[in-house]
Amino acid sequence: MRAAILSLVAVALGGCAADGHVGFRPPDCVLDSDCPGAQVCFQDGCGDPGSNLYIEVTGDNTSLHPQDFDVSAMGGASAVMNLSLRGPLTLSGRLQRNAPELGGPVDYNGGVTITANGQSDLIQGLFRHFSTVVLPDTSAYQMFIGAGSYSVTARANDVSVPYQTTQINSGPGRLSGASFTFKSVNDVITVNGRLVKTSKPVLVTQPGMSIQAFETVNGTPLSQISLVSSSGDFTLHLDPAAAFSSSIALVASPRDSTLLVPSKTFVVSPVPVSQSTLGVLELGEFGDKLPALTGTLLGSDGRPIASATVKFEGKVNGDGVFKSRTVVTDEHGVFSVDLLPSERDEQYLMTAVPPAGNASGIMEIKVSAGLYEQLPSLLSGSPLAPKTEFTCPPRLQITGRVTQPNGQAAFGVRVTATALASLEDPTSGPLPIEPISATTDFDGQYHLSLDPARYQLDYAPADGLLPRKSRIVRVSGDFFDAGSALELGEVVLSAARTVSGTVSVRPNTLDVVNLPDGGVDLDAGQPYSTGAPVANAVVRFYRVSSVEGLASALLVGEAVCDEKGYYSVAVPDRAKSTPAP
Amino acid sequence: MAKGSKFGSSAVAGGLLWAAFALSACVLPQNDDPLPVVPPVKNRPPRIVPTTTHPARLFEFSLDPSCKAPTVEAVVEDSDVEDSIRVRWSVYKDDGTRGSMQIDQSIVEPAGVVRRSITASSLLFQVTDLAQTGTARQLELLVADGELKIEGDKVTAQPRIVPFADSGTTLDQSYIDSYTWIVNTTRNPCFP
Numbered sequence: 017m018r019a020a021i022l023s024l025v026a027v028a029l030g031g032c033a034a035d036g037h038v039g040f041r042p043p044d045c046v047l048d049s050d051c052p053g054a055q056v057c058f059q060d061g062c063g064d065p066g067s068n069l070y071i072e073v074t075g076d077n078t079s080l081h082p083q084d085f086d087v088s089a090m091g092g093a094s095a096v097m098n099l100s101l102r103g104p105l106t107l108s109g110r111l112q113r114n115a116p117e118l119g120g121p122v123d124y125n126g127g128v129t130i131t132a133n134g135q136s137d138l139i140q141g142l143f144r145h146f147s148t149v150v151l152p153d154t155s156a157y158q159m160f161i162g163a164g165s166y167s168v169t170a171r172a173n174d175v176s177v178p179y180q181t182t183q184i185n186s187g188p189g190r191l192s193g194a195s196f197t198f199k200s201v202n203d204v205i206t207v208n209g210r211l212v213k214t215s216k217p218v219l220v221t222q223p224g225m226s227i228q229a230f231e232t233v234n235g236t237p238l239s240q241i242s243l244v245s246s247s248g249d250f251t252l253h254l255d256p257a258a259a260f261s262s263s264i265a266l267v268a269s270p271r272d273s274t275l276l277v278p279s280k281t282f283v284v285s286p287v288p289v290s291q292s293t294l295g296v297l298e299l300g301e302f303g304d305k306l307p308a309l310t311g312t313l314l315g316s317d318g319r320p321i322a323s324a325t326v327k328f329e330g331k332v333n334g335d336g337v338f339k340s341r342t343v344v345t346d347e348h349g350v351f352s353v354d355l356l357p358s359e360r361d362e363q364y365l366m367t368a369v370p371p372a373g374n375a376s377g378i379m380e381i382k383v384s385a386g387l388y389e390q391l392p393s394l395l396s397g398s399p400l401a402p403k404t405e406f407t408c409p410p411r412l413q414i415t416g417r418v419t420q421p422n423g424q425a426a427f428g429v430r431v432t433a434t435a436l437a438s439l440e441d442p443t444s445g446p447l448p449i450e451p452i453s454a455t456t457d458f459d460g461q462y463h464l465s466l467d468p469a470r471y472q473l474d475y476a477p478a479d480g481l482l483p484r485k486s487r488i489v490r491v492s493g494d495f496f497d498a499g500s501a502l503e504l505g506e507v508v509l510s511a512a513r514t515v516s517g518t519v520s521v522r523p524n525t526l527d528v529v530n531l532p533d534g535g536v537d538l539d540a541g542q543p544y545s546t547g548a549p550v551a552n553a554v555v556r557f558y559r560v561s562s563v564e565g566l567a568s569a570l571l572v573g574e575a576v577c578d579e580k581g582y583y584s585v586a587v588p589d590r591a592k593s594t595p596a597p
Numbered sequence: 598m599a600k601g602s603k604f605g606s607s608a609v610a611g612g613l614l615w616a617a618f619a620l621s622a623c624v625l626p627q628n629d630d631p632l633p634v635v636p637p638v639k640n641r642p643p644r645i646v647p648t649t650t651h652p653a654r655l656f657e658f659s660l661d662p663s664c665k666a667p668t669v670e671a672v673v674e675d676s677d678v679e680d681s682i683r684v685r686w687s688v689y690k691d692d693g694t695r696g697s698m699q700i701d702q703s704i705v706e707p708a709g710v711v712r713r714s715i716t717a718s719s720l721l722f723q724v725t726d727l728a729q730t731g732t733a734r735q736l737e738l739l740v741a742d743g744e745l746k747i748e749g750d751k752v753t754a755q756p757r758i759v760p761f762a763d764s765g766t767t768l769d770q771s772y773i774d775s776y777t778w779i780v781n782t783t784r785n786p787c788f789p
Contacts, residue, residue, distance in 0.1 A: 076648040129657075133664075133787050143665055147657060167788045181788045226784070235663065237786045269784065272731045273660065325724045342724045430706055450720045453703045480708040552646045552672060554714060576649070576672050576712030 047508050048421075054590040056510050059472070059486045059570060060561040065510070065588040066093045068561055070139045070569075073519055074162075074554045079104035080521060081146065081162035083188050084138040087557075093587065098517040099555065100547050102188035103524030107132060108158035109193050111150065111170065113177070114200035121197050123155035127173035128196075130157055134166030137185070139558050140567035163187045170196040175240040178204060178255040191524070205254040209294035211268050212248040214301050221248045222299055224275050229254055230265045232283060238264060243271065248296075259289040268299065276305045276354055278336025300334015303357040306385055307392040311403070313349045313368050315376035316410040320349025323371045324408075328385070330364035332356045340364075358384040366394075368408060372452045376408035377467040378445045411465035412491055416504035418460045418475055420482065421511040425460030428478030429509070435469040439492055463501070466491045474571075475507055482509045483588040486570050512586035515573070519555060519581045520547030549581025557587050640757065642772030643675040643682055643742045646712065650738075655779045658722060660730060664787035669717035671776060673740050679707045680742040684715055685752065688725040689735040695750050696726040696734075715740070727780055736778045743771020 045051050051062035069087035074080065083101050087093050111128055112121035128150040136142040144166070148159035152173070163186055170180045180196040207229075213222040225244040229252050230237055238258045244250045258264055263285035270277040282297050313321045328340040338356050345351045358364060363382040370376045383403065384395040393402040414433075418426040435448045447469055454462040455478075468491055475485040485507060557573040573585035649672035658667055673682055682705040688696035700721055705713050715738070721727060726734055739745075743754035754771035761767065 074649075074651070077651045077653065078648065131657075131787070143668075145652070145665070145667060169788045171785065179788070228784075228786075236788075241784060273729050274731070342728065344724070428706060430703075432703075449723060450718055455706065476708075478706050478708060480710050552649050552674075552712065554649060554672060574714065575710065576646075576674075576714060578711070 046505070048510055048590055051590075056588045056590055058559060058561065058588075059488050060568070063559070063561065065590065068559050069093055069572075069587070070558045070560055071097075071099060072136070072139055072142065072554075072556045072558065073099050073101060075101055075519070075521060075550045076552070079160040080550065080553070081105065081160055082136070082142075082144065083163045084136050086138055093513075093515060095513070095515060096517050097515050099519045101519065101521040101550065101553075103522060104160045105163060105186050105188065105191065106158055107146075107161050107166075107168065107184065107186060107192045107194055109156070109195035111155045111157065111196055111198075113198040114203065116200060116202070124172070124177075124196075124198055125153050125155045126177070127152040128157070129171045129173075130159060130168065131171070132159075132161050132166040132168045132184075134164045136162075136164045136569075137187070138163075138560075139569045140560055141569040142558075161186050161192070168194045170198070171240065172198060175242050176201075176204065176206075176251075176253040178239055178253060179237060199256060203256050205256060205258055205288060206291045207252045207254060207288055207294055208292070209250055209252075209266075210248045210296045211244045211250055211299070212296060213299050215296050215298055221246065222277060224271050224277065225268055225299075226271045227252065227266055227268045229258065230267060231258070231261050232263045232265045233261075244268070254288075258287050261287050263287060266294075266297070268297065273339075274341055276338070276356055278302050278332050278334065278338040278356065280334070280336035298334070299336055302332045302334045302336055302338070306355055306357060306387070308352045309355055309385060309392050309394055310350060310352045311394055312405050313345050313351065313370075313379075314405055314407045315370070315374065316407060317375070318407075320347075321345060321368075321370045321374060321376055321408060322347045322349060324349070324351075324368055324374075326351045326353065326366065326368045328353060328355055328364040328366050328383075331359045331362040333359050335359075338364075355385040357386045363396075366406070367446060368406060369446075369448070369450075370408055370411075372450050373465065375411055375413075375465050377411035377465075378448065379406060379408040380445050381406065411467055412493060413501035414464040414466055414491065414504055415501050416462055417506045418456050418462065419506055419508050421509060423508075425458065426456055426477060426482075426509055427458050427460065429456040429460070429462070430454075430474075430476040430478065431456065431462045431464065432474045432476070433464055433466055433471045434474070435467075436472055436488070437470045439468055439470065439490070468492050473507075475509065477509060480575075481586055482512045483572050483586045484574075485509050485588075510588040511590060513589040514584055515557070515587055516582070516584035519550045519553040519577050519583060521550050522547040549577075551577060551579040551581060553577040553581065553583070555583045555585060557585055640680070640742065640769045640771060641676045643673050643680070643740050643774055645738065645740060645774050645776045646672045646674050647776070649714075650776055650778075652778075654777075655733075655781070657781045657783055657785070658727060659783050659785045659787060660728065661784050661786045663789070664785075666719040666722040669721070669736070669738075669778065670714060671738055672712050672714050673705070673774075674712045675742055676711055677742065678709055678711055681706055682713065682715075683741045683743070683745050683754075685739040685741075685745060686717055686721055686725075687737045687739065688721070688727055689737065690726055691732040691734055700725070701745075727782055730782050730784055733779050733781045736780050737775055738777075739773060739775045741771060741773045 045057035045062050048057045055062040056065040071085040074082045111124045113124040115122045131147040144162045146161045150157045177198050184192045186192045213220040223246045226241050228241045229239040238255045239252045266282045269279040324345045325342050327342040332338045343351045343353045363384045366383050368379045396403045418429045420426045432451050432453045434451045448467045456462045470490050473487045555575050558569040559572050573587045575583040575585045577583045651670050684702035686700045741754040746753045754773045756768040759769045
């Protein structure tokens with residue numbers, strides 16, 4: 017056991033013993049004192065605490081969306097850093113539709129939803145999403161966005177108009193433009209068909225369905241979601257780009273996910289290049305809803321698990337895939353779920369996730385749903401037999417200790433474990449989606465119950481006077497003896513230096529230069545006017561580094577400005593004194 | 598006799614002097630009232646700063662696998678920097694009734710600062726009614742600086758018991774603030 021503990025600690029905190037075992041390259045340090053000079057031990061190894069720092073500032077939720085600052089470009093981290101935002105970053109454009117019969121594009125005013133999905137250019141891994149609704153009778157739009165690179169999509173209210181997508185960059189000093197010209201009516205490939213439950217021996221329709229076309233290789237949507245009529249008739253309007261694909265996938269899904277109907281994918285090849293009729297698509301005889309199926313979820317100690325989530329997904333008769341809605345166990349560990357009968361040779365994958373903090377972990381099991389001696393039952397085993405109790409495996413118990421830079425126990429540190437990825441082990445279960453937290457006691461000790469996965473552990477001191485610390489650990493059952501807890505070792509918080517300043521915003525100047533893409537350059541004119549303080553702006557300091565080959569943004573400090581725009585953040589620094597023994 | 602008379606006069610004078618001192622406490626006005634006990638500072642309520650809520654009040658969330666769960670966040674302001682903040686997320690169905698599942702987030706511990714940011718668990722978009730397509734639903738963020746008491750659909754913050762120096766106690770009110778988003782769940786795909 018001792019050897020096992022040591023090997024995991026090595027993996028978790030920077031040793032090299034288990035490097036080859038997990039394909040995970042640990043950092044080259046455990047403590048700041050392992051690093052040379054004034055460097056600090058970060059999750060990716062030793063590093064200069066003043067380098068690779070970036071700041072995200074969010075002014076408000078209406079127009080001053082996030083803008084990012086490169087600290088090195090500002091001369092490095094200093095005690096006072098005043099952050100000056102540019103006026104709201106905007107994305108604007110015109111909406112048109114091709115109309116060759118009218119001599120060219122004409123304004124489109126049928127109502128459009130514009131969505132921008134992207135991420136920060138400076139702080140990798142910070143995803144940003146913005147959207148706006150353009151009302152009918154309007155053929156132009158303007159929306160506020162944050163800095164970054166985006167895929168901007170225009171979705172017309174009229175489902176016969178395929179999506180239009182473009183890429184843009186947005187940043188301070190530049191107002192972005194993205195105009196859209198939808199395909200003409202004649203360019204769109206119109207495909208008709210009929211979706212039914214079964215066509216033989218009698219035709220049975222399936223109300224409440226929708227259908228959409230996708231490119232089969234990369235999954236790019238080629239049409240909007242079309243509703244299937246109660247008689248099963250549907251019309252899809254494909255982007256002309258579909259004609260260049262060798263095949264397309266039509267995905268039929270229930271409109272309301274509470275409907276007990278499977279989703280089914282139909283591959284169409286060759287792809288129609290002009291108006292066509294596909295004929296009848298059959299969902300198949302997937303059967304009728306079974307009476308509510310119940311079961312009891314138990315922990316490894318045999319006690320019921322309350323507030324666990326349970327869901328089922330699997331193939332049903334007719335080759336469709338049915339996903340149940342997620343249900344929650346009651347105080348007796350009992351769940352009740354509506355399912356379709358399982359396909360003869362296929363089973364559902366049942367996934368149960370106990371709540372955070374429970375000593376039992378995620379369970380996955382293959383089960384069938386059907387009638388057993390005329391009673392609705394969940395069945396497992398060989399031969400299949402009713403199963404009413406499901407036992408979750410124990411979570412792995414992790415303990416550790418957090419100390420201050422002077423060696424004293426750190427009380428009240430919030431330790432949060434966020435799952436990053438499943439283990440490489442093919443038997444590894446699904447990724448836990450909910451972060452698990454614990455707080456250190458007066459001895460600096462903490463305790464976590466975790467499912468196997470790779471985690472980022474964030475240590476956030478309670479008083480905000482010391483900076484946050486993070487580690488990446490691999491939690492695997494390989495290292496555990498039954499019933500024992502893993503001692504993760506000691507984490508020493510880094511010393512802090514305080515960075516403070518004010519956040520202000522300069523209004524966009526009127527002296528602008530129009531760019532060819534419809535954007536506007538604000539930096540080509542007069543000196544900026546004086547900025548006004550931004551109350552309640554959220555200031556976050558990130559350290560961007562490469563963790564296991566992936567760019568990773570690690571939050572090292574966070575503050576919210578007061579009403580005068582003043583902020584103060586503790587960021588890592590090298591301790592001046594050595595830790596006490 | 599004279600001697601005795603002199604002694605008697607001294608005794609009487611001493612007695613009078615003693616009486617003057619002893620009785621003065623009764624007859625002379627005294628300003629010896631104890632200083633009034635300074636009452637403890639009353640709890641001040643937390644507040645969700647409206648300009649910091651993200652995303653916009655009305656937002657769309659897609660179940661399509663190509664889409665990421667949205668980041669829902671807000672800043673809570675509490676002048677009592679030592680207060681812990683309880684956070685509860687509730688989803689209301691389109692008919693206005695509360696959904697079957699609420700999520701009580703980890704307590705936001707004191708951090709020595711007035712404003713603390715809160716981010717919703719992605720679990721909200723996987724296990725609550727938000728994970729069902731259909732019509733718009735309400736997502737309510739509720740913050741409190743006291744223990745939450747939940748009775749059916751009614752959620753209140755429990756007052757705190759404040760001890761006095763004389764071993765007595767009093768109740769100090771705790772407060773709740775909330776903010777609501779309208780969420781439209783769709784299956785629209787997201788483009789890379």
